[in-house]
Amino acid sequence: MPYDPSAFPPFAVTVDLVVLTVRGHALCALVVRRGEPPYQGQWALPGGFVRVDEDLEAAAARELTEETGLQVQGPDDPCAGAHLEQLATYGDPRRDPRMRVVSVAYLVLAPDLPTPTAGGDADSVRWAPVDDLLAADGGSGREEEGPAPLAFDHGRILADGVERARSKIEYSSLATAFCPPEFTVGELRRVYEVVWGVVLDPRNFHRKVTGTPGFLVPTGGTTTRQGGRPAQLFRAGGATLLNPPMLRPEA
Amino acid sequence: MPYDPSAFPPFAVTVDLVVLTVRGHALCALVVRRGEPPYQGQWALPGGFVRVDEDLEAAAARELTEETGLQVQGPDDPCAGAHLEQLATYGDPRRDPRMRVVSVAYLVLAPDLPTPTAGGDADSVRWAPVDDLLAADGGSGREEEGPAPLAFDHGRILADGVERARSKIEYSSLATAFCPPEFTVGELRRVYEVVWGVVLDPRNFHRKVTGTPGFLVPTGGTTTRQGGRPAQLFRAGGATLLNPPMLRPEA
DNA sequence: TCAATAGTGTCTGTAAGACATTATAGC
DNA sequence: GCTATAATGTCTTACAGACACTATTGA
Numbered sequence: 001m002p003y004d005p006s007a008f009p010p011f012a013v014t015v016d017l018v019v020l021t022v023r024g025h026a027l028c029a030l031v032v033r034r035g036e037p038p039y040q041g042q043w044a045l046p047g048g049f050v051r052v053d054e055d056l057e058a059a060a061a062r063e064l065t066e067e068t069g070l071q072v073q074g075p076d077d078p079c080a081g082a083h084l085e086q087l088a089t090y091g092d093p094r095r096d097p098r099m100r101v102v103s104v105a106y107l108v109l110a111p112d113l114p115t116p117t118a119g120g121d122a123d124s125v126r127w128a129p130v131d132d133l134l135a136a137d138g139g140s141g142r143e144e145e146g147p148a149p150l151a152f153d154h155g156r157i158l159a160d161g162v163e164r165a166r167s168k169i170e171y172s173s174l175a176t177a178f179c180p181p182e183f184t185v186g187e188l189r190r191v192y193e194v195v196w197g198v199v200l201d202p203r204n205f206h207r208k209v210t211g212t213p214g215f216l217v218p219t220g221g222t223t224t225r226q227g228g229r230p231a232q233l234f235r236a237g238g239a240t241l242l243n244p245p246m247l248r249p250e251a
Numbered sequence: 252m253p254y255d256p257s258a259f260p261p262f263a264v265t266v267d268l269v270v271l272t273v274r275g276h277a278l279c280a281l282v283v284r285r286g287e288p289p290y291q292g293q294w295a296l297p298g299g300f301v302r303v304d305e306d307l308e309a310a311a312a313r314e315l316t317e318e319t320g321l322q323v324q325g326p327d328d329p330c331a332g333a334h335l336e337q338l339a340t341y342g343d344p345r346r347d348p349r350m351r352v353v354s355v356a357y358l359v360l361a362p363d364l365p366t367p368t369a370g371g372d373a374d375s376v377r378w379a380p381v382d383d384l385l386a387a388d389g390g391s392g393r394e395e396e397g398p399a400p401l402a403f404d405h406g407r408i409l410a411d412g413v414e415r416a417r418s419k420i421e422y423s424s425l426a427t428a429f430c431p432p433e434f435t436v437g438e439l440r441r442v443y444e445v446v447w448g449v450v451l452d453p454r455n456f457h458r459k460v461t462g463t464p465g466f467l468v469p470t471g472g473t474t475t476r477q478g479g480r481p482a483q484l485f486r487a488g489g490a491t492l493l494n495p496p497m498l499r500p501e502a
Numbered sequence: 503t504c505a506a507t508a509g510t511g512t513c514t515g516t517a518a519g520a521c522a523t524t525a526t527a528g529c
Numbered sequence: 530g531c532t533a534t535a536a537t538g539t540c541t542t543a544c545a546g547a548c549a550c551t552a553t554t555g556a
Contacts, residue, residue: 011353102355230526
């Protein structure tokens with residue numbers, strides 16, 4: 001059996017990052033402009049090679065910090081930092097024209113942030129609405145003036161990441177990962193509305209999330225940053241699985 | 252940037268299979284005995300190297316057929332064959348003592364079958380209850396006469412696969428993948444009971460599954476193979492997502 | 503006859519969805 | 530005053546869970 005290092009084919013292993021955030025009224029993903037062939041000049045997901053003695057998740061966290069300055073959420077402090085989880089692995093032999101590359105994709109959920117700095121190169125990194133990015137991939141037959149699709153198979157990876165996020169906020173408290181450490185019920189509702197692309201009843205939503213044990217913990221403070229009557233501030237509770245779940249309205 | 256083939260470290264890429272079935276009153280996984288070091292003589296998940304020009308999923312399907320004779324479910328004929336889906340990827344630098352191996356794990360759900368033949372070697376492959384396999388891993392401090400844990404990090408991979416199966420039959424019709432092409436409501440209920448380790452009310456279960464559109468399609472036939480009154484035979488309907496979902500009773 | 507499983511019906515509590523009302527800020 | 534958002538309450542309907550009952554086989 002082939003355990004001689006020269007007996008098996010050479011693979012390159014990379015990590016790709018689907019970094020999502022809620023900005024304004026759109027779910028946005030972080031994309032970087034490719035500076036070299038192939039797909040030179042096109043947008044792609046951030047990512048890079050896994051190092052020899054590096055765990056896959058450590059590689060993803062390192063690339064995230066290198067390209068965005070974001071820190072990954074530690075086990076001690078669940079308030080600060082971004083959520084990171086493995087998404088899926090993509091290994092089609094022809095996904096990279098140069099060689100055999102197996103890419104482990106990670107999903108990152110982050111609060112809205114100032115524009116990221118890609119190691120000082122501000123022109124080569126941006127937040128883009130996922131609807132725009134996916135329309136370029138899915139739209140059959142190149143409409144006029146449509147945005148260019150993402151490089152490699154990154155359009156599919158992004159679509160998988162968005163679908164994961166959409167379904168996971170149903171039965172887990174992950175939606176709070178899109179919010180700042182302290183947030184209001186209205187801000188959390190806007191996260192659900194933007195990620196799902198629906199409009200939710202504010203009254204039923206409030207009753208539901210405040211009635212789910214362990215989801216939200218009141219901090220005692222209030223804010224008027226949304227205008228109107230001051231709203232209570234909350235932080236994420238310890239619960240990770242929501243019971244009962246938030247149910248996404250069907251189309 | 253390092254796209255020179257000699258510039259990145261050499262990785263081996265393998266697939267590992269978590270093959271689950273329901274046998275009698277236990278959820279069982281397929282394990283093979285290792286014939287060589289490391290972990291010689293211990294049980295491990297089936298798997299092997301990905302070939303140079305082979306897609307990851309194709310490698311998983313090939314290993315499945317080679318080690319069990321099982322065919323993967325094709326898109327044309329959803330009745331026969333096993334369900335195959337990607338589970339997760341494991342790449343800790345020290346998970347294999349010989350070299351850096353990144354393993355893409357796949358989850359296979361299969362109906363109960365005659366004992367598999369591992370390329371003719373019947374002594375080196377068997378179905379084992381997952382509770383036994385996981386007790387060996389989780390049980391702290393080596394009890395007397397406890398079964399040996401699985402090789403490598405296969406105990407954790409198996410645990411992840413079992414948890415995926417347990418949660419996925421809640422909101423999808425995947426439980427039918429554990430059943431033969433034609434099955435009764437009672438047989439499907441036993442699948443849920445064994446996978447979840449609970450007892451379900453037969454009357455509520457019957458009302459629920461027959462009332463979920465697209466889940467079950469009556470074939471017109473009946474069977475008395477379970478004893479008692481003849482039961483209607485069904486096959487899996489086209490629905491993949493169950494709405495409303497089956498809810499797992501909480502502990 | 504009994505024992506087994508299949509299938510249907512009824513009741514109750516919980517919760518989701520629709521919608522009214524009051525509360526508290528800035529203007 | 531008006532308008533914005535926050536927060537609580539009421540009503541109806543749907544469904545999960547509990548349990549009673551009938552149906553059809555084999556021993």
